[in-house]
Each structure stands twice: as C-alpha cells, then as structure tokens.
Amino acid sequence: MNNGPTLVELRALFAIALHRSFRKAADELELAPSTLSHMMRDLEERIGTRLLNRTTRSVSPTQAGERLVEQLRPILQSLDGVLAEIDATRDHPSGTLRLTASETVSTLLVRKVIPVFLERYPEMKVDLVAEPAFVDIVAEGFDAGFRLGEAIPQDMVAVRFGGPSRMLPVASPAYLKGRRRPRTPDDLAEHQCIRSRTPNGRPDRWEFERHGHAMTVDVPGALVLNRTELMLEAALQGLGIAFVPQRLAQPHLDDRSLRALLDEWCPSYSGLFLYYPGHRHVPAGLRAFIGVLKELDASRS
Template sequence: MNEKPSLGDLTALAAIAAHRSFRKAADELGLKPSTLSHMMRVLEQNLGVRLLNRTTRSVAPTEAGERLVARLQPVLRDLDAALQEIDDFRGRPSGTLRINAHEASARLLMRSVVPTFLARHPEMALDLVTEGRLIDIVAEGFDAGIRLGEAVPQDMIAVRFGGETRFVAMASPAYLKTRKPPRTPDDLKDHNCIRLRLPSGKLYRWEFEKRGQEMTIDVPGALTLDNIELMIEAAIDGLGIAYVPIHSVRAHLDSGRLVGTLDDWCPTIPGLFIYYPGHRHVPPGLRAFLDVVKEVG
C-alpha cells in the first residue's frame, strides 16, 4: 500500500458501488464524474488492486471491491450516526424531512401537525409525498412513513397519532331515499357499492364486526375507484354506498351531506402510525416532528 486511502476516497467508492454509476454517485457527492473516476484510479494504484470493473456503459465492483465495500458500509453508517449526534448539539433542527404517506393521512397531518411543525422550526423543510402503495421507506430515501397500524412493517418503530379510527359505510340522503338502508352487511348485495381498488390491483373487501362476529364482504357495484376522496364525492353525488375512514368524511356526516349506515357493524381499529427504522439514529428534524405529532396529532 503506497498511501493510506482518505475518507473521501472510501466514501466515493461506496457510493459508486451502491449506484453502479459514476454519474449518479457524482450527483450524490456533489462532484464531477471525471473527478470520481480519477479518484478511483489513484485509489487503485495506491492499494495495488483493481476495485472496479468499468465499461463504456456500466461500472461494478470487482471481488476485492465488493469485500472492501462490505466492510466499509457499517463503518460509514456508524460515522454518519456519530456526526449526526454531534450535530444535535447545534440546537435548532435544520434540513429536509422526507415523509411518505397515503393521501388521507397526509390531509390529517396538514390540519395541525404540519403548520405547527413548520412554524416552530423555520430552518426545517418538509417533503411530504403521497401515494397509495406501501413502499420500503429506507430503500427509497424517506425518513419516515405513515400508514394504518396493520400495514406498518414489524421491524419499524411506530408512534400512533390521531387516536383510534374506523371505517364507516355511508351514502347520501338522496340515495337512501331510493333504497332501503342496509341493516346487516349481507344487505349490501342489494345496493350499489362504490368499490375501492388497492394499489396492488386487488379490490378491497369490506370488513365488519359485531359482538365477535366478523364478516368480510366482496361488495357489488358498478363503480370502482382507487382514491378515497373520489369515493366520497361519488357518494355525495348519490352514486352508492362508500366505505371509508371516518376522519376523511366526518365533516360531510356532520353537515348531513352523507348519512352513516351499518354503524353498529363498523368497529374501531388502532388507527394511523408514523414509523421509522429503529436501527438508525433519529435525526433532529424527525425527532422534532414526532414531538409535534405527540402534542397536537
């Protein structure tokens, strides 16, 4: 070994191995691809071994490169965590917090949590991404995710907010004037139900429970949607019965634009959770956001 590698050289190698691309690694590190390529040539010369196989279209670690990167990754993670802990002493959180949520929970956050958080921490920015599919928040670069408790991965730390909730079956008064309101879930077979298509492509089967008796119904209906807000609008327009989270429709129920049905068959469920990986140091921005969630969420 002619010269001991620098931390910058080793970090660059790990980034190139992760992205399999000089350009993407350069974007992450804020360098030019040509600069990274030169750094890797010098690193290989100093170590006396080839670390990367390069072609005109791709780059990949050699066996030696793979072994070195595998040993580097936990060291670099520990270093990042240590530096983050030191950064905590700066005081006020800063930077960008990225959170993935489905649309209904994002709307709930926007009512009180987000305004309070941004007002209290002016040096923070919030990137709130809404989508229906359940993603790997770590692999896709998010600090946290928000989902119903049953959907939270078991290896995550979860913090409840918004209290218990439940799904409710509701329709417009105009629709219920033309049809006899259902008294049991079985009665839904005689109604137009506004069905929900899940991100997986499957149709959601409505779940009911009363005094220990559980029922799961594959409801009939001419209209299928993949968005809760559109389902609510369709129900208001008299197109049928929708089954949605109560926090999404409470204002319409209070105003009388919609009427609940099968109320005694709609049980409470644990509700929403914000979750994040437990094996990582919690960044100051996420910790500050969690504090606001616990306070006003």
C-alpha cells in the same frame, strides 16, 4: 495528487445503488441527474474500475460496485449517526426529513401537521412520499413512516398518532333518496358501491364485525378507484356508497353532506402510528416532528 473517491462521490454512489435510478438519487442529493452521471463516470475513470452497469432504462452496481456499496453502508450509517448527535445539540434542527405514508395519511399530514412543523422549524425540509404499499423504510432511505399498528415490524419504534379510527360506509342524501338503507353488510348487494383497488390491482373487499361475528363482503359497483379521496368525492357526487376512514369523512358527516351507514358493524381499530428504526440514533428533525405530532394529538383530546 489524491485520485481517491471523495465523501460526496461515495454518498452519490450509495444513493444510486439504493434507488437503482440516477433521477431518484439526484432528487435525494439535490443534484441534476446529468451532474450525478458525470460525477460517477469521472470517479470510475480515476479509480480505473467500472462501478455501475448502465442501460437506457436502468442502472445497477457492478460486482465491484456492489462490494464497495456493502462496505459503505455501515460507514455512512455510523457517520450519519455522529452527525445526528452533533445536530441534536443545535437549538434549531435543520436538514431534510424523509417520510412515507399512505395517500390518505399524507393528506392528513399536509393539512394538519406539516404546516405547524415547518412554521416552527424553518430550517427543516420535509420529503413526503405517498405510497399505498408497505415499504422497507430502512432500505428505501426514509427516516420514518406511518402505518396501522398491526402492519409495523416488531423491530421498529412506534408512536401512536390520531387515536383509534375505523372504516365506515358513507353515502350522500341524494344517493339514499328512494333507496332502502342497508341494515346488514349483505344488503350492500342491492346497492352501487364505490370500490377501491388494492396495490396488487384487485378490487378490495369490505370487512365488518358485530358482536364478534366478522364478515368480508365482495361488494358490487360500476366504479373502481385507487385513491380514498376520489372515493369520497364520488360518494359526495351521489355515485354510490364509499367505504372510507371515518376521520376523512367526518367533516362531511358533520355538515350532513354524507350519511354514515352500518355504524354498528364498524368497530374501531388501533389507529395510526409513526414508526422508525429502533437501532438508529433519532435525528433532531425527527424528534422535533414527533414532538409536534404529540402536541397536536394532545390538543385534540
């Protein structure tokens, strides 16, 4: 009888080591955490070696487990590449596409892109993680991510999405009534500003530029939020001036429920990109998703 590990068990061990969590690995593998834990204990008993250190709060590979995981990494990547090539020959991509993006971009994808993609490719699933901080998509097991162009590592392939964009201060007519509109970023000191919080916990500073002159302003305000959508809602409720991506505010600018401020101080930047590792074979599902992105971009231009 063969007591060696199965491919399912090796993939499970790799996922646990990657996520340092039974729950996250179980979510990825679509298994119950208890099933995954039992699988690992059974594997350890059969091979006679402990592979994982377990506590009530964490899990990590033992020295033997770490050696095995490092040997597994290129093998599983190579296997995934072969399976992706086989999948590329299929007329209908299938499987799970794992993506990461900021909360704002995730909202845009859910509204505009993912419905079209899932309708067109019903055998695909999308696992989208909204994450404000930049993550290592290779280490975290994502197929692709979305970020601003200047934030993408040079060894990644980048696909432009959404065209140029910019940050824009906006406020409701109710808030602006009876107040003097700011003419320069310095005038924001006289206003209530709806501030955002950076991933490290500090309130963000607002950046402006005009005729080559850049300014960074530490704006005042009684309200600090950590989600762009909440900042936009607060502005709509008349609580102050919010500094948000124009693409998110545009519907409210169009119906005049919000007004743009300091327009000439808000230049465009390169915009969003989908990015993925350049050294990997591109799975059929990701290629199909990129095709939908490009098609929707072309229809907007």
